[in-house]
Amino acid sequence: MSVVSPGRWEWRTFGESFGEAENAFAGEPERVQESDETYFLSVQEGDTVKVRDALMDVKHLEHVNEDGLEQWLPVMKAEFPLPATDVSAVLASLRVEAPALERDAYTLEQLLDEVVHPCGELLSVDVHKLRRRFTVAGCMAELSDVGAGGHSTRTIAVETEDPELVIAAVRKLGLAGRQNTSFPRGLKSLLHFGRFAVVDVGTNSVKFHIGEHRADGAWKTIVDRSEITRLGEGLDKSGKLEPEPMARTVDAIAGMAEEAGQAGVVDIAAVGTAGMRIASNSAELVEALQSRCGVTVEVIPGEEEARLAYRAAVAGLGIEGGSLAVFDTGGGSSQFTFGDGKSVDEQFSVDVGAVRLTEKFGLDGPVSEDVVSQATAYIAESFSRLDGRPVPDALVGLGGATTNLAAVKHELETYDADVVQGTVLDKDEVWRQIELYRTRTADERREIAGLQPKRAEVILAGACVIATVMGKLGRDSLTVSDRGLRHGLLAERFG
Numbered sequence: 001m002s003v004v005s006p007g008r009w010e011w012r013t014f015g016e017s018f019g020e021a022e023n024a025f026a027g028e029p030e031r032v033q034e035s036d037e038t039y040f041l042s043v044q045e046g047d048t049v050k051v052r053d054a055l056m057d058v059k060h061l062e063h064v065n066e067d068g069l070e071q072w073l074p075v076m077k078a079e080f081p082l083p084a085t086d087v088s089a090v091l092a093s094l095r096v097e098a099p100a101l102e103r104d105a106y107t108l109e110q111l112l113d114e115v116v117h118p119c120g121e122l123l124s125v126d127v128h129k130l131r132r133r134f135t136v137a138g139c140m141a142e143l144s145d146v147g148a149g150g151h152s153t154r155t156i157a158v159e160t161e162d163p164e165l166v167i168a169a170v171r172k173l174g175l176a177g178r179q180n181t182s183f184p185r186g187l188k189s190l191l192h193f194g195r196f197a198v199v200d201v202g203t204n205s206v207k208f209h210i211g212e213h214r215a216d217g218a219w220k221t222i223v224d225r226s227e228i229t230r231l232g233e234g235l236d237k238s239g240k241l242e243p244e245p246m247a248r249t250v251d252a253i254a255g256m257a258e259e260a261g262q263a264g265v266v267d268i269a270a271v272g273t274a275g276m277r278i279a280s281n282s283a284e285l286v287e288a289l290q291s292r293c294g295v296t297v298e299v300i301p302g303e304e305e306a307r308l309a310y311r312a313a314v315a316g317l318g319i320e321g322g323s324l325a326v327f328d329t330g331g332g333s334s335q336f337t338f339g340d341g342k343s344v345d346e347q348f349s350v351d352v353g354a355v356r357l358t359e360k361f362g363l364d365g366p367v368s369e370d371v372v373s374q375a376t377a378y379i380a381e382s383f384s385r386l387d388g389r390p391v392p393d394a395l396v397g398l399g400g401a402t403t404n405l406a407a408v409k410h411e412l413e414t415y416d417a418d419v420v421q422g423t424v425l426d427k428d429e430v431w432r433q434i435e436l437y438r439t440r441t442a443d444e445r446r447e448i449a450g451l452q453p454k455r456a457e458v459i460l461a462g463a464c465v466i467a468t469v470m471g472k473l474g475r476d477s478l479t480v481s482d483r484g485l486r487h488g489l490l491a492e493r494f495g
Contacts, residue, residue, distance in 0.1 A: 009069045009166050012157040013178040014186040018143075021156060021173040025143040029132035038108075039148075040116060041123045041184055042094035043194050043212050045264030048072065048184050049093055050127075051108060056082055058093050061182075068180045069163050081105035087115065096121050120214040123193050125149045137169035138162075151190050155183070179294060188266045195222060196494040197260040197268045198486040199253055201285075201297055203232035203275030204331025204355045204458055205400055206249060208256045209486040210263055213494060222263060224417065224486075226400065227252045228454035231285075232275040232332050232355045241279045250288050257293040269493045271485070272299040274332030274353060302349020306335035308488030313396045314342055315491070316483035317422060322393035325473055328484060329399045329465045331355035331458065336385075338392070352382045354401055357461035364457035365441050372438055372464065379468040386472040395470065395478040397425070398485075400455060401462025405433055406480040407450035415452070417482045426477040427470055434463045 040049040048059040058076035065071075075093070078086050084101040091098040096119060103110065116122045128147040133140060139160040146153050158169045170176055181189075188194035193213055200207040210223040229248040231241060253270070260268055270289075276282040276299045289295045309328040313319070321341040328335045330353045337347040358364050361375045406423035407415055437445055437460040445456040455462075470478060 008159050008161050009065070009071050009163040010157060010159045010182075011069055011166050011170050011180045012155055012183060012186065013175055014153050014155045014181055014189070015178075016154060018154075018156055019174060021175050024136055024141070024173055025132060025134055025156075027134075029134055031131075031133040033129070033131045033133070035129050035131075037127045037129065039125050039127050039184065039187055040090070040094060041125065041188055041191075041193060042096055043121045043214060043264075044095040046095045046184070047075075047093040048182065049090055054108075055079060056086065056090065058090060060093065065163055067163065067167055069166055070180065070182060080111075081107050082111060087111065091115070094122065117215075120216050120218070123191070123215045125187065125191060127187070137172045138165050139169040141169060141173070146190075148187055149191050153186070153190050155186060157183075185266055192494050194266045195264055196490060197223075197256070197263075197265045198490045198493075199256055199268065199270035199295065199297075200484070200486045200489070201231065201249065201253070201270065201272040201276060202330050202332070203235070203273065203353055204228060204230060204455075206231075206252050206256070207484070207486050208259075209490060210260060210265060211487075211490050211494070219490070219495075223259065227256075228452070230331075230355065232278075232353075234359075235275060235279055235332070236356050236359055239279065240281045241275070241285055246285050246288065249285065250292055253289055253295055254293040257295050267494065268295055269489055270295050270297045271305075271489060272297045273305050273485070274302065274330055274349070274351060275355075277302065278332060278351065302333060302335055303347050305333075305485055306337045306347040306349055307344060308492065309335055309398050309485045310337035310339065310344060310347065310488070311491065312483040312485065312488035313398060313481040316481055316487065317396065317479065319394065319396075323390070324394050324396065325392040326396045326398065326481075327469050329353060329397075329401050329462055329469075334383075334465060334469075338389075348385060350382055350385070352379060352465070354458040354462040354465065357464065358458045361461070363460045363464075367438055367460075369438070372434065372460075375461070375464050376468050379465055380472065383468060383472055386469070389473065391474040395473055395475040396481050397466060397469075397478045398481050398483070399462075400452070401459060402466060402478075402480050403482055404450070404452055404455055404459060405430065405463060405466065407452075408433055408436075408448060409450070411449040413449055415450075420480055421482040423480040424477050425466075425480060427467065430463060430467045430470065434460065434467060437463060 038051040056078045059072040060075045062073040063071040088098045130145040197210045205226045205228045207226040212220040231249045233245045234242045310326045326337045332353040406420045442456040446453045
């Protein structure tokens with residue numbers, strides 16, 4: 001793409017097919033260019049930094065308008081060897097702290113070998129472009145074939161000095177529903193490098209995770225939190241998602257999407273689980289989220305939910321072999337996966353979860369021992385597929401109920417994933433906590449060290465599920481995994 005002069009506005013999208021927009025590029029192009037360039041990419045949201053025609057070329061993102069158009073300002077075009085002061089400026093443009101530079105000037109090879117490659121936050125990639133230029137609605141428009149790091153994609157770019165003309169051209173091309181994506185961000189998505197986010201829309205809580213995929217393939221956690229929205233509140237009675245829980249959930253996810261944007265996230269994957277599988281009006285929530293914040297939620301089957309959770313648990317705990325049972329109890333369902341090490345033999349989902357049990361048996365406050373017995377008997381009957389199985393060598397529990405029991409065991413005033421991960425819960429501790437919750441109101445439970453306050457209403461139900469699973473599978477203890485569906489999805493979609 002040509003150098004953008006100050007005041008020019010850009011819009012770009014990536015994909016293999018562009019629908020009706022292809023027609024605008026079917027004729028003879030006004031100009032065809034082929035080039036080989038080297039891009040420097042940062043895990044954070046930096047400027048556009050590349051080497052083309054043996055020159056270091058840096059463009060700074062000057063402004064983003066209300067339509068999402070970007071205005072890029074050229075700030076450097078320098079020859080090699082590059083002075084150390086310019087190297088420092090390049091690294092600042094990439095939001096990377098400059099190391100101690102030992103040379104007065106750097107050739108491209110020295111810059112790559114001594115500065116870029118040793119830094120896990122940076123990635124260099126050779127890019128081949130074949131660009132075809134056209135004029136659309138008074139704007140320069142390019143359709144390009146791009147090859148980078150053994151991957152290929154296509155991109156359409158539209159630019160001119162007048163942002164209104166750019167928007168008009170994008171609409172004329174039929175691409176108005178697509179998000180504007182800068183070239184560096186598109187490359188990072190193609191190469192699975194940078195920051196990526198996952199949203200897990202559960203029946204009781206929405207889990208949000210931002211992971212940073214570094215140049216050496218390692219993942220670094222940037223954000224990992226959850227927000228209890230009680231999406232499934234009233235679902236058992238009506239079979240539908242109620243307006244107020246939906247509104248709470250949309251507000252929470254919109255906030256997460258905004259946080260992801262501020263963190264420089266390249267792409268977001270969002271999945272819905274049991275509550276959205278069960279509800280007859282889940283499409284309303286999907287449409288509301290797409291309209292409000294551009295997040296597309298995919299409702300996944302229970303078996304897929306179980307598989308992803310199993311993958312995360314095995315990787316997170318370093319389990320290599322032996323028979324293994326992994327279960328994840330959520331607000332609307334519980335997922336089970338059986339395997340040997342990394343090999344999965346069987347997986348299934350049961351529509352029994354903490355929110356639904358709480359509503360069915362009134363477990364959000366003090367209850368008698370008889371009520372707990374009725375609840376556990378109901379859970380045991382619902383989990384009949386666990387009957388008659390050999391005792392697994394290891395049992396791993398995931399999900400908010402399990403991690404909260406671990407946090408209460410450790411009396412964590414502030415949740416610490418490193419402490420919770422790998423915690424062993426024996427049956428005596430689980431039943432101690434069942435008694436603790438059975439005898440208290442929700443407000444009294446909120447005073448218990450380690451318990452997430454918004455989980456106070458459903459924690460007794462979750463603990464009953466955990467106790468029942470341990471009994472059914474003949475295990476006196478389980479290992480807690482802080483990793484879950486979101487971690488498995490992150491690795492699979494963006495790893």
